[in-house]
Amino acid sequence: MRHKDENKNEAIFQATIQLLNEIGFSDISMSKIAKRANVSPSTIYVYFKNKEDMLGKLYTNVKQKMSTQILAGIDDTIPVKIAFERVLRNQIEFIFNHKDEFLFLEQFSNSPLIQNLCLEDPSWMFHPLFELVDRGREQKLLKECDTMLLLVLIHAPVSALVKQHFNGEFELNEKNIKDMIQMSWDAIKA
Amino acid sequence: MRHKDENKNEAIFQATIQLLNEIGFSDISMSKIAKRANVSPSTIYVYFKNKEDMLGKLYTNVKQKMSTQILAGIDDTIPVKIAFERVLRNQIEFIFNHKDEFLFLEQFSNSPLIQNLCLEDPSWMFHPLFELVDRGREQKLLKECDTMLLLVLIHAPVSALVKQHFNGEFELNEKNIKDMIQMSWDAIKA
Amino acid sequence: MRHKDENKNEAIFQATIQLLNEIGFSDISMSKIAKRANVSPSTIYVYFKNKEDMLGKLYTNVKQKMSTQILAGIDDTIPVKIAFERVLRNQIEFIFNHKDEFLFLEQFSNSPLIQNLCLEDPSWMFHPLFELVDRGREQKLLKECDTMLLLVLIHAPVSALVKQHFNGEFELNEKNIKDMIQMSWDAIKA
Amino acid sequence: MRHKDENKNEAIFQATIQLLNEIGFSDISMSKIAKRANVSPSTIYVYFKNKEDMLGKLYTNVKQKMSTQILAGIDDTIPVKIAFERVLRNQIEFIFNHKDEFLFLEQFSNSPLIQNLCLEDPSWMFHPLFELVDRGREQKLLKECDTMLLLVLIHAPVSALVKQHFNGEFELNEKNIKDMIQMSWDAIKA
DNA sequence: TATGAATGAGGCTTCATTCAT
DNA sequence: AATGAATGAAGCCTCATTCAT
Numbered sequence: 036m037r038h039k040d041e042n043k044n045e046a047i048f049q050a051t052i053q054l055l056n057e058i059g060f061s062d063i064s065m066s067k068i069a070k071r072a073n074v075s076p077s078t079i080y081v082y083f084k085n086k087e088d089m090l091g092k093l094y095t096n097v098k099q100k101m102s103t104q105i106l107a108g109i110d111d112t113i114p115v116k117i118a119f120e121r122v123l124r125n126q127i128e129f130i131f132n133h134k135d136e137f138l139f140l141e142q143f144s145n146s147p148l149i150q151n152l153c154l155e156d157p158s159w160m161f162h163p164l165f166e167l168v169d170r171g172r173e174q175k176l177l178k179e180c181d182t183m184l185l186l187v188l189i190h191a192p193v194s195a196l197v198k199q200h201f202n203g204e205f206e207l208n209e210k211n212i213k214d215m216i217q218m219s220w221d222a223i224k225a
Numbered sequence: 226m227r228h229k230d231e232n233k234n235e236a237i238f239q240a241t242i243q244l245l246n247e248i249g250f251s252d253i254s255m256s257k258i259a260k261r262a263n264v265s266p267s268t269i270y271v272y273f274k275n276k277e278d279m280l281g282k283l284y285t286n287v288k289q290k291m292s293t294q295i296l297a298g299i300d301d302t303i304p305v306k307i308a309f310e311r312v313l314r315n316q317i318e319f320i321f322n323h324k325d326e327f328l329f330l331e332q333f334s335n336s337p338l339i340q341n342l343c344l345e346d347p348s349w350m351f352h353p354l355f356e357l358v359d360r361g362r363e364q365k366l367l368k369e370c371d372t373m374l375l376l377v378l379i380h381a382p383v384s385a386l387v388k389q390h391f392n393g394e395f396e397l398n399e400k401n402i403k404d405m406i407q408m409s410w411d412a413i414k415a
Numbered sequence: 416m417r418h419k420d421e422n423k424n425e426a427i428f429q430a431t432i433q434l435l436n437e438i439g440f441s442d443i444s445m446s447k448i449a450k451r452a453n454v455s456p457s458t459i460y461v462y463f464k465n466k467e468d469m470l471g472k473l474y475t476n477v478k479q480k481m482s483t484q485i486l487a488g489i490d491d492t493i494p495v496k497i498a499f500e501r502v503l504r505n506q507i508e509f510i511f512n513h514k515d516e517f518l519f520l521e522q523f524s525n526s527p528l529i530q531n532l533c534l535e536d537p538s539w540m541f542h543p544l545f546e547l548v549d550r551g552r553e554q555k556l557l558k559e560c561d562t563m564l565l566l567v568l569i570h571a572p573v574s575a576l577v578k579q580h581f582n583g584e585f586e587l588n589e590k591n592i593k594d595m596i597q598m599s600w601d602a603i604k605a
Numbered sequence: 606m607r608h609k610d611e612n613k614n615e616a617i618f619q620a621t622i623q624l625l626n627e628i629g630f631s632d633i634s635m636s637k638i639a640k641r642a643n644v645s646p647s648t649i650y651v652y653f654k655n656k657e658d659m660l661g662k663l664y665t666n667v668k669q670k671m672s673t674q675i676l677a678g679i680d681d682t683i684p685v686k687i688a689f690e691r692v693l694r695n696q697i698e699f700i701f702n703h704k705d706e707f708l709f710l711e712q713f714s715n716s717p718l719i720q721n722l723c724l725e726d727p728s729w730m731f732h733p734l735f736e737l738v739d740r741g742r743e744q745k746l747l748k749e750c751d752t753m754l755l756l757v758l759i760h761a762p763v764s765a766l767v768k769q770h771f772n773g774e775f776e777l778n779e780k781n782i783k784d785m786i787q788m789s790w791d792a793i794k795a
Numbered sequence: 796t797a798t799g800a801a802t803g804a805g806g807c808t809t810c811a812t813t814c815a816t
Numbered sequence: 817a818a819t820g821a822a823t824g825a826a827g828c829c830t831c832a833t834t835c836a837t
Binding site for chain 2: 797
Binding site for chain 4: 817818819820821
């Protein structure tokens with residue numbers, strides 16, 4: 036009996052991400068994905084129960100990959116400000132190296148599919164980030180604000196700016212990155 | 226050209242927005258929109274050339290509506306900081322009063338449709354905002370950063386937080402709004 | 416606006432009956448039916464919700480047609496034995512003139528579809544037959560048996576014999592018809 | 606040729622019969638059969654050439670089983686009336702003990718598959734029955750009718766009544782069985 | 796203007812079967 | 817012998833759009 040080919044799984048994921056960024060949810064189809072992945076449409080159903088299942092697993096997979104890279108080199112011994120900057124740099128690096136994955140995540144997160152899919156809450160992936168912010172606040176380095184508020188002030192600007200960059204409406208060069216990091220820090224620092 | 230029944234046009238727009246937020250681009254269809262709008266599918270083609278055309282016009286229409294309300298009460302005589310806060314409050318108010326429109330805009334903006342549609346650049350709508358930021362920088366009130374950078378630090382956090390609020394992951398009450406405005410200001414102020 | 420074409424409905428029904436008798440439930444398909452009926456596959460969905468709905472409505476339609484013709488000329492003034500013979504003759508005539516409809520009914524009745532479809536009980540169609548049998552029993556012309564028992568002894572043999580006839584395993588000529596009617600009568604008569 | 610594991614063959618047969626009675630020819634599939642039989646789809650192809658082949662062999666197998674049991678205890682020394690009653694009782698007993706097999710046979714016999722499959726004529730299985738009827742007629746116990754006519758009057762009613770019983774439209778209790786046997790006898794007796 | 800009827804194209808998924816172990 | 821992987825063909829149904837009134 037043949038073995039399941041891990042490459043096929045990945046090929047399907049990559050094809051989906053690419054197509055989703057090229058033509059979007061409205062025009063994607065299982066057969067287009069299959070064609071791009073160089074498999075038969077029915078092969079997708081060997082690996083996934085259906086379209087929803089595939090998209091859900093793809094989302095979780097990519098989210099996982101991103102969180103791992105964003106949190107690289109972060110533990111509770113790293114000084115808060117260093118960790119803060121490292122997280123931002125990690126995020127930028129991940130996004131620049133994985134443009135398609137990032138844009139897929141953004142598209143998916145802003146579509147109702149994500150709720151209708153009833154995926155398990157993936158916030159545990161970012162747990163170290165919550166801890167980092169809590170630690171910073173305890174050390175009086177950060178403002179006495181809701182944790183989520185602080186986190187969003189860190190992450191939202193960079194996401195938005197990278198999208199502008201990809202759209203060509205803005206150039207996220209090193210100077211702008213430095214400025215942005217400074218601004219985020221000014222926003223959250225006590 | 227103007228059509229007889231402006232209500233039908235609006236009904237189609239509203240039905241589209243609702244359905245898009247309920248089921249997303251992947252599952253929407255002209256028939257479903259027609260059913261929700263209480264018109265015949267063919268009626269949509271009286272008002273619009275085709276699906277793309279309809280979505281494009283809807284996007285422009287909503288974007289216009291939002292920009293108008295966000296910029297309400299802003300002109301170049303208003304002190305920068307007052308204007309800054311007013312813009313943020315306007316934005317929050319618009320979003321809370323037009324949840325569907327806002328979520329539609331977010332979904333649309335993050336889908337590749339927006340590029341494939343070749344809509345004319347709508348940034349002129351926010352021109353007064355650019356002026357406001359430029360004025361603030363000239364008056365040494367704001368940092369010496371790229372205009373876009375400053376703008377994003379104003380808008381991205383509030384958008385992200387409102388979405389968290391709608392998702393139930395965070396409560397955007399008055400205290401948090403105040404904190405957020407303070408943080409945005411700290412981010413951009415000189 | 417166009418009008419619904421009653422011919423199309425009937426064409427779909429006839430195509431389905433024919434194909435079902437030619438290739439059976441296992442090989443029939445909506446597109447084959449459409450082709451045979453000279454309509455587009457999607458047109459079928461203008462007239463019926465789905466395949467199940469169509470088959471169910473077809474079954475009811477044919478069953479209705481058959482019961483009407485079988486009961487032609489039967490009322491409670493007709494002497495029981497005359498009515499009995501007339502019913503049998505009617506049934507034979509209907510089946511010979513509507514071979515396809517009859518075979519369709521037999522095929523459908525013996526498939527689990529008929530239960531899974533949850534059609535409303537069509538026994539009311541044969542209500543006059545129940546009355547006839549009851550009358551015959553009251554007049555001591557028929558045996559003191561369960562009504563259903565008497566009815567089955569009337570109908571089952573003729574159905575079985577006609578199928579044999581169509582299969583070529585038996586010739587249902589006038590002599591055999593007469594013999595059969597005599598046997599059925601001997602079976603039920605007091 | 607004989608296969609190693611006779612159990613698998615039987616498991617496939619049983620799974621097919623069950624599924625055919627649950628969902629019918631239109632919805633059955635080799636995968637579903639395999640799943641129900643707890644084998645792999647490909648295993649079916651070890652035992653049978655293809656789907657048609659499997660169904661044909663199943664039909665013959667079940668038909669054989671039924672005819673054997675119906676004819677149990679019948680030979681040309683048994684008095685005709687005794688044999689007649691024994692056959693009917695055998696038939697009822699078989700059907701009650703093998704509801705699924707019986708219903709499968711009915712479904713199969715009424716579908717065009719049985720002709721399209723070009724199975725060899727299985728009437729030899731019931732040869733003793735033909736002989737019984739011929740003997741009865743020679744002894745002037747039965748009517749001077751076509752053999753098939755007499756046979757059908759014996760078998761058709763019981764089949765029809767059992768189906769009614771399974772459908773819950775009629776209760777085939779001992780009294781009704783006796784009545785039915787009497788009626789069948791009255792039908793065929795000289 | 797407004798509409799239900801009509802449709803070819805294409806959606807998702809399952810099919811019967813074969814492959815490779 | 818036995819099986820899970822793999823697939824082209826085909827299943828049902830819905831799509832965006834046009835037709836005809």
